[in-house]
Amino acid sequence: MTHTLTPTADPATEIDDIARLLTPAGERIADPDLDRWVKDVDAAALRDLYRDMVLVRRIDTEGVALQRQGQLALWPPCQGQEATQIGTARALRADDFVFPSYRETGVVYARGARPADFVLAWRGEEHSTYNPYEINTATQQIIIGAQTLHAVGYAMGIQRDGTDQAAVSYFGDGASSQGDVNEAMVFASSFRAPTVFVCTNNHWAISEPVAVQAKFPIAGRAPGFGIPSMRVDGNDVLACLAAMRWALDNARRGNGPAFIEAVTYRMGPHTTSDDPTRYRDKEEVESWRRRDPIARVEALLRAEGEFDDAFEAAVAADADALAAEVRAAAMGAVTREPLTVLDNVYAEPHAGLDEQRAWFGAYLDGFAPAEAATVGEAR
């Protein structure tokens, strides 16, 4: 008998020891914890999930292309993570409140964002292009982990309202090391706040591999805070849907928080400013390509005789139409005066903001007007 708790699993390699309902080959397998949550998912529902994931991948491809063409300042690709995002987000009710990170394009899509909502902030035109209260989704958080605190605070508000809503935060494997995330878990547990922590373990925090900061699967941390957790295949949309339904049910019943670690992979760069070939092997990326989340749903649907050329073409056409709308929103954006970037950041003016405005104004004035430059060159 020992009282020492010892980490026994390698978080990077233990990808086969996770809950899943769909194998990488698209075979539907049983799971005692997950099956009961997706009994209602028939072929039509599976086709909807497939369609969602294809549309999200198409938005993502368009985002990268627009950035490469100079139309967006930055884009954080989510390719590979579509099942995690769609599976969990499709389990939500419209009146739940979501606190996503910058990479949750698919979650924002599932919440009801319009085409322009995907690009105007990344173009630097708006702080947020959707109204958070219209789609019950906060602006996409860039401060790593901060949204977990926001979600727990919101969840404590839900408790005071006495409703059965839930507040959900999405964050990454890297964020799980952040103080904010750990503090959020302490508060959520202490107050039994109706919240779900969705940790997307995409194996990388920019160039930092998950194994450096997690010597044990991340899902294993939550029970230490008194929070039940589940580690699921994040490339399995059915498993993600099931796990999220379990976690939301837990919150709605008044049992407090739950934690999901969705094990997936960031197929692209961290952002369009990053070059991942400098720090990771091609073979690793290729091995994850064989676990593609969309391909495995297609394989299942084909095996069931529910996927034909007409369906595939219809989804592809919908995806192209949506991408065209996203592109049109970016290209048609009206660029505002640079100084307006400071508008609407705070409800009230304050000295710090005045200082920044003065500094930025002087900086902008430092650029020679175009005409003067031409005269100078003619000299």
Ligand SMILES: Cc1ncc(C[n+]2csc(CCOP(=O)(O)OP(=O)(O)O)c2C)c(N)n1
């Ligand atoms: C508080 C804070 N520290 C550092 C950064 C810089 N930063 C941006 S993304 C990132 C890595 C996040 O990795 P992870 O949580 O795994 O999310 P992923 O990017 O993989 O989705 C860091 C350190 C930041 N935005 N905020």
Ligand SMILES: [Mg+2]
């Ligand atoms: Mg990560």
